[in-house]
Amino acid sequence: MFRQSCGYALAEQGLPTRDIQDYLGHRNIQNTVRYTAGNPARFQRITWIPQTQP
Structure with a gap:
């Protein structure tokens, strides 16, 4: 439970996922993603810029 709370x-x-991976000592990034996935509200801060075609 501590790792999940810490990763979250x-x-x-x-913090970038790769940095969290190093901090938690994971060899496989999939383990880190499992711990850091969760809060969709995080993505509300992202501004999407629509791509225009040339």
Whole structure:
């Protein structure tokens, strides 16, 4: 439970997933993604820029 809470908290602070992976000592990024997935509200801060065709 501690790893999941820690991974989630670091992701909420905006730390890149690769940095969280190193911090948690995961060899496989899929393990880290499992711990950091969760809060869809995080994505509300993202501004999408529509791509225009040339």
